[in-house]
Amino acid sequence: MRKILIMGLPGAGKTTLANALAPLLNAVTFNADAVRANLSPELGFSLEHRIEHARRMGWMCDRVVEAGGTVIADFVCPTEATRVAFGDAFTIWVDRISAGRFEDTNQMFVAPARFDLRVSAEGAPQYWAERALAQLRPAFDPQKPQPCSSARASRGVALTAGIGLRWRQGKQISVAAPKRFDE
Numbered sequence: 001m002r003k004i005l006i007m008g009l010p011g012a013g014k015t016t017l018a019n020a021l022a023p024l025l026n027a028v029t030f031n032a033d034a035v036r037a038n039l040s041p042e043l044g045f046s047l048e049h050r051i052e053h054a055r056r057m058g059w060m061c062d063r064v065v066e067a068g069g070t071v072i073a074d075f076v077c078p079t080e081a082t083r084v085a086f087g088d089a090f091t092i093w094v095d096r097i098s099a100g101r102f103e104d105t106n107q108m109f110v111a112p113a114r115f116d117l118r119v120s121a122e123g124a125p126q127y128w129a130e131r132a133l134a135q136l137r138p139a140f141d142p143q144k145p146q147p148c149s150s151a152r153a154s155r156g157v158a159l160t161a162g163i164g165l166r167w168r169q170g171k172q173i174s175v176a177a178p179k180r181f182d183e
Contacts, residue, residue, distance in 0.1 A: 001090040001136065002070040003061050007077035008094030009109055011101050013125065014074040017094060020129035025070045025136065030060055032075025045104065050078065051085045058086035076100075078109040091115040092132055 004027070006014045015031055022029045032053065036043060040056060043049040057073050064071035077083050083091075093115040099106045117135060119128045 001088075002065045003087070003089040004070070004072045004092065004132075004136070005077060005083075005086055005089040006072060006074040006092045006094060007083070007112070008119075009097055009100035010076060010105055012094040012096045013119070014076075014094050016125045017092065017119065017128055017132075018072045018074040020125040021132055022072055024129055024133045025072070027070040027072050028064050030057060030071065030073045032057060032073070035060070045102075047079065047081070047108065050076075050082050050108075054082040054085040058089075061089070062087065076105060076109070078105055080110060080113070083112065090117075090132075090136060092117045092119060092128075094119045096121045 004021070004025075006018050006021075008014055018029050018031070021027070035057060036053060040053055043053050054075075054077055057075060061071045061073050073086070073089075077086060091112060091114065093112050095111075095118055100109075117128075117132055123131075
């Protein structure tokens with residue numbers, strides 16, 4: 001998943017975590033406060049406006065993913081309706097505090113029923129960024145089959161046929177180069 005939502009109460013550490021995770025993934029980040037100030041200044045904090053803000057954030061993130069990038073959005077996303085409006089994403093719930101600095105947000109906030117990683121009060125942001133990275137990009141296991149794109153497959157064929165080398169069980173073995181048709 002290349003679309004990541006870091007959500008939780010205001011002041012929980014969402015932006016700090018986004019800033020720690022982004023360089024590990026070479027990701028673009030969208031902070032909801034910055035997006036609201038620069039692109040959506042007409043939106044307030046009613047439930048309807050929060051849903052619209054989540055929809056816009058999700059739409060921007062989808063454009064980054066369509067262009068081949070990885071994107072992190074960090075914002076409160078306080079209700080199930082706002083999460084639905086944002087769209088499918090790898091969801092990190094920053095659950096480090098029991099109340100944020102805005103009472104209306106505290107009252108509106110509903111803990112997510114579904115999330116991929118729950119960040120507790122223990123552990124530094126870098127620790128949690130590395131935990132997220134481990135889930136987003138698991139370590140390579142040579143014993144497990146790996147997805148293979150046609151480009152990767154064609155490179156493998158070219159290496160095998162053109163150079164005359166093969167790999168078997170992690171070891172390089174030589175084979176005779178195939179004869180050309182014009183010989």
